[in-house]
Amino acid sequence: MSAGTIDREAIWTLRAVEQGEFESRTRRSAELTERARRSMPDGVPMAWMAGLYGHRPLFVAHGDGCHFTDVDGTTYVDFNQADLSATCGFAPPAVLEAIAERARRGLQYLLPVEEAIDVAELLAERYALPGWQFTLSASGAIAEAIRLARHRTGRSTIVVFGGHYHGHLDDMLVEGDERGGRPNLLGVNASAAAGTRVVGFNDLEVLGRVLERGDVAAVITEPALTNVGVVLPADDFHAGVRALTRAHATLLLLDETHTQTFAHGGLTRAWGLEPDVITLGKSTGGGIPIGAYGMTDDLRDWMERHRDTYVGAAGLATGGTTYANPLSLVAARATLREIQTPEAYERAAALGTQLADGIEAAAARHALPWRAHRLGGRSGFCLEPELPRDARDAQRSLDVELIDARRLFMANRGVWDAIAGAGPAASFAHTPADVDEYLRVLELFLDALAS
Ligand SMILES: Cc1ncc(COP(=O)(O)O)c(C=O)c1O
Structure with a gap:
């Protein structure tokens, strides 16, 4: 050798x-x-x-x-932990007890349970964003966060960094460059992928050029890339991304699906980052499926003003019948309080x-x-x-x-x-x-x- x-x-x-x-x-x-x-x-x-x-x-x-x-x-x-979705162990006692107790009182209502407030409050405290919504996976959370960003900004383009993975969405399963994306897997909608621009991680110059065009709804990134090995941000990278996104009225979405397991409050808190949205999933539920996204006051207010209702004007495209079910929520509460x-x-x-x-x-x-x-x-x-x-x-x-x-x-x-x-x-x-x-x-x- x-x-x-x-x-x-x-x-x-x-x-x-x-x-x-x-x-x-x-x-x-x-x-x-x-x-x-x-x-x-x-x-x-x-x-x-x-x-x-x-x-x-x-x-x-x-x-x-x-x-x-x-x-x-x-x-x-x-040492794989189901790709960081089982970081609390395969049968964490706190989660097992929480779901067994809650299950005896009913599995699913399509109505809120009080434990949802506990989880939202715990997340708000931990991630310093005031409004929270729940899905069943990180992919689900990212899909909704992107729609919220698009509607809030009135723009449709999303920027990702090369080496990204943000779940199974047509406009995230892309490769390409600053001019646009193309599907990086089979079966992906090519026109959805084309609307995503791909910039090199740590490349503030190209990011600035892309944002200058004024059509970018959101930049989405992990604080450090975790799906191509690990790529750490350069010292000035996050400050630069935040300054550029603010300057061009583009929202910043931080995907902490993996990185939440590396520091309490995620790398957002550890590194003092200031996103508009944080997305979570995987081990947030201690092994029980859940996804979540947190948002600023401005976005929460926007969401309330554009709720989709059964009658009346169409609102934001969010929701899923089994999202925010009691078992996901009590599992997350036990995880946040007792394990993480x-x-x-x-x-x-x-x-x-x-x-x-x-x-x-x-x-x-x-x-x-x-x-x-x-x-x-x-x-x-x-x-x-x-x-x-x-x-x-x-x-x-x-x-x-x-x-x-x-x-x-x-x-x-x-x-x-x-x-x-x-x-x-x-x-x-x-x-x-x-x-x-x-x-x-x-x-x-x-x-x-x-x-
Ligand atoms: C950074 C990141 N975001 C989002 C996801 C999507 O998670 P899920 O497949 O649980 O929806 C993954 C999955 O590997 C991921 O690594």
Whole structure:
């Protein structure tokens, strides 16, 4: 293994050996996949469950804390956390108790329950935005936030940064440049995608040029990109984005779906950011589906004045029959009050540092000039000595063959690695011993590639 590079032959050879081991120890999952293929494409109830992994998906039997057990009886210590939607653990007692108690009093009314006020107040306090609405996913929250921004500004164009992911919406599933977007997946509405402009993360000059045209309703971004590894903002980036959006009467939407798990109050609070809208989802419900978005007083007032009503003029296109149901809300309340405490964030961040230090030390021992990402509990592999400044830099570290071989090797040794584009992350449910186990198996993997 030479510095900086890993021999492809070594990856392929190791992967082939690990694939054999995987097949022989996951026979029950294989049987279930075969049965499932008769009733579901690829044998999965949701296509990502097959597409996100280079190997056949496993069927899960049960989980608790940061461990889960597959139907063949193998237990894994998990560093993916269902792509940060299970950062509170797989069966957090506070959430289990809250939903069991609430369920006995009814599941769904299409009317508010008092607990909604508690959650909105908790979020308002934590994220410093006064008005909140709920959906069932981050994608749902982002769709509504974008419509609100479009209607408020009377403009339709949205700006995203390259390397973004903001959920399954036609105008977000795009690649392109400052002139416009095109679908980056099949089946996406090309005319919706065309209205989105794509600017390089950390590129204030191009952002300024695009906003000057005066047709941009909103800029949407994560505070730090988290779906191409991690890309951190340059020191002046967020101040620049805010100044430019204000100067051009464009709204700023911060997507904290992932980054809320890295700091109490999200990176918005940690970094003193001032968005018009914040969108949340994933682990906000401690594992129970929920999405949420918070808005300024001005937007709340706008929403009230343009409510969609059964009779009368058409209003803002928001809502879903099962949104803001009692179970989502009590799960979120328990999560916010009892799990995602300031102390829990500090513990997770310390584990993230342990993970990142360990990754860099393991790489150094193998003469690999790699860096580890550091963002709360989240780490990850940067395969270069310099951390990325934008998505193009970051893509160079997304070595799919290496990631795939590593996850298979680790799975065969009881460690569930993060999906490509993400990075291993320590959650509220991990301990230092769990992180040590990840690092022990990583060392074995690098040894195996070198031998
Ligand atoms: C930053 C970000 N925003 C939004 C979403 C959409 O979340 P969901 O698929 O739960 O709607 C994701 C999902 O990965 C995400 O990473």
